[in-house]
Amino acid sequence: MNDRSAQRLALLQETLAGGGTLHLRDAASLCGVSEMTIRRDLSTQSSALALLGGRLVMASYPSSTPAYDLAEQQANDYPLKHLLCKRAASFIEEGDTLFIDCGSTLVPLLGQLGNFHELTVVTYALNVATAVSALPNVRLVLLGGLFYASSQSFGSDDMRAAIERIGINKAFISAAGVDCTRGVSCFHFHEVAPKQAAIACASQRLLVIDASKIGMIRPAYFASLNDFDIVVTNEDAAPALFTHFTGRVLTHLPVPSSFEQSC
Amino acid sequence: MNDRSAQRLALLQETLAGGGTLHLRDAASLCGVSEMTIRRDLSTQSSALALLGGRLVMASYPSSTPAYDLAEQQANDYPLKHLLCKRAASFIEEGDTLFIDCGSTLVPLLGQLGNFHELTVVTYALNVATAVSALPNVRLVLLGGLFYASSQSFGSDDMRAAIERIGINKAFISAAGVDCTRGVSCFHFHEVAPKQAAIACASQRLLVIDASKIGMIRPAYFASLNDFDIVVTNEDAAPALFTHFTGRVLTHLPVPSSFEQSC
DNA sequence: GCGAAAATGTTATAATTATAACATTGCATG
DNA sequence: CATGCAATGTTATAATTATAACATTTTCGC
Structure with a gap:
């Protein structure tokens, strides 16, 4: 052969x-x-x-890879992200303009968007754009530029300026690392500009992270924990996260039990 | 149910x-x-x-719909586009920066890009971007903006400026209508700006159209036939196209037989 | 609660797809 | 031109998926 x-x-x-x-x-x-x-x-x-x-x-096309193989270990991971996104989605209101970050964490959030009548999604991630483009009720704004395969997202010099021109309501940000003292970080430097711009412009900022990210420090720092209004994470992980947290009080943290503001 | x-x-x-x-x-x-x-x-x-x-x-995802159902009538249409794109691809050279237009006509061209070592593709179409993102040898620049589902492409105020900042080598343009006297047109007005900008900036401009587009006038005019250096079309259609063509001589028209420059 | 109708489950069977084994072809080498 | 091996084709069989028929459960109005 x-x-x-x-x-x-x-x-x-x-x-x-x-x-x-x-x-x-x-x-x-x-x-x-x-x-x-x-x-x-x-x-x-x-x-x-x-x-x-x-x-x-x-094989590389999004719809060909198994998303949810019950036999695989992913079955442990996916429901968690789905749960986090369900919580995150509870903050979405009709008519919102949402910034949605790249990565796999926020992907299950996109499925929830079909439940609204009219939304606008702003993103710089190709996988997010592809998923959103199929939703007839969601206006999509894709921030373009040079494509980075590693994060399936785009980077550009005027990313910041482009974001500033849009009236973003709520920013859903993901991260690869969160450390109490060293802040919030990700792997790729081209993600820093759009993340920071979205954080700067949005009126409500949500950080969505699963427990595995806590205590991690990744190369590209982009925000302090205090820059966020809401943190959505696993319940069991929440206390650990805020041990040394001295910033302002987090509101609407959707962690009903077991969470104590120990600072 | x-x-x-x-x-x-x-x-x-x-x-x-x-x-x-x-x-x-x-x-x-x-x-x-x-x-x-x-x-x-x-x-x-x-x-x-x-x-x-x-x-x-x-079902809406690109990889789920049958692309080539031998039993269907599409089997008549697809090979034609494939042929046109094969011809169009013969103009591509190693290292080129290509502008690739939206629509389905140029999609088969993307498959040809895997045969090169290094290319750059500039596009404002989501389907093109998705296909190109899977090619490791092609740098992808997506021109973003507001998404238009009708053409699977993006529109933006500064599309023109964004294109002008990129050194585009060859522009591959598609159209929904070509008329000898009324020029080249498409359905959607948001496509006009990127098409015109690409035509203005590229050093070589190729119009790729199948015969069914000839004689059609569509709402959005964007160029004269003279604005193109090369026209790639079916052989049998070529003579009809240029009956009243009084512009400059087309070179490299890859229609070896039966084509006479009747003007 | 009763009975009808809808919804769902179960089983059998048909159709399709996957795998394995073996037969055939075609090409290169001596 | 015979030989051998790689490539491909063919056939049989297993596994999976699709469809149909019928059984069971649930729901809802009365």
Whole structure:
């Protein structure tokens, strides 16, 4: 399996580059070989294509990867993020203009947006934009620029200026690290400008983080914990987070029990 | 089938809003019903979800819709666009910075980009951006703004200025209508600014249109035929196009036979 | 509570898709 | 031109997914 096989995969990949599915039967006739050969191509060579129930799809496309495999460990992770986003969504009101940060934490929030009549979403993340573009009730503003694959988001010099021109109501920010004394940080420096601009412009700022982020310090610092009005996190994690927290009082923290403002 | 059913679908849609697939088995256990019930929900109510080989996906997501159904009439249309794009791709050179227009015509071009070592793609279309984001060898610059679902693209006041700041090498432009005397037009007015800016800035301008567009006049005029250096179209359509064409001579028109410069 | 109708579950069966085993073709090398 | 090996095709069988039929449960009006 080498040259011919690779060529076939290239042709198929080319065909599917724009998205869509291709039945194995059609893929075979397109390449002028039998279905079995296509199957063997896929299992021998590694490619960007995936076979999903007899149909070929681009593996990198968002809808092809399993989102919720009950058998996998992700089943532990996903419901948590879903829960956090459900809490976060309780702060959304009809007509809001929301800034939604990049990363996977806030993705389940997007599903909740269908429950409103009219919203506006501002984002610099491609995965967020793709999900929101399918919602007829949500106006989408994508802040463009150069694409960074690592975070599926865009960076640009005038990101800050672009955000300042928009009347953002509520900012939903995610982070890769939160430390009581060292503040809130993320992995990629190009995320700093949009995050800071959104924090500066929004009238309400929400930080949404799961417990695993607490105590972590990541390369790109972008805010102090005090810059946020609301922190949404796991209940069991909340006390640990605020041990050395000396800033202003957090309101509306949706952690009903077990949370004590120990500072 | 009404209330309960709709709620289940809403939950599933929420779960899949961010993309990914959900096995029917998992969907059933998530909703606390049998697989059969989910199947019935899907077949009774219409929703944004699709069942693809035992897995649920968002139907609106690019990778879920069949791209090339050999049994359908699209099989007649797609190969043509593929052919046009193959010709158009022959003008691409290593290291180029390409402007790629919105619409479906240029989508097959994106598959060809994988054959190069390093390229930069500038676009204001979400579907183009999604496809290009999967290519590791292509730098992607997305021109953002307000999203227009009708053309899967973005519009913004400073689109023109943003394009002028980028050194665009070759502009690949599509159109919904081309008329010998009335010029080149499209359906949506927000497309005019980016198209015109790209035409103004690029050092080489290519118009890619299939024969069905010739003779059509659409609401939004954006260029004269003379503004383009190269026109890529079906061979049989070329002569008709240039009957009253009095502008400068087109070079590199990749229509080897049957084409006569009748002007 | 009773009975009808809707909703859901269960089972059987058909259709499709996946895997494995073996047959055939085609190409390169001596 | 025979030989061997890689590539592909064919067929059989297993596994999965889809559909249909019927059983059971739930819901709601009376």
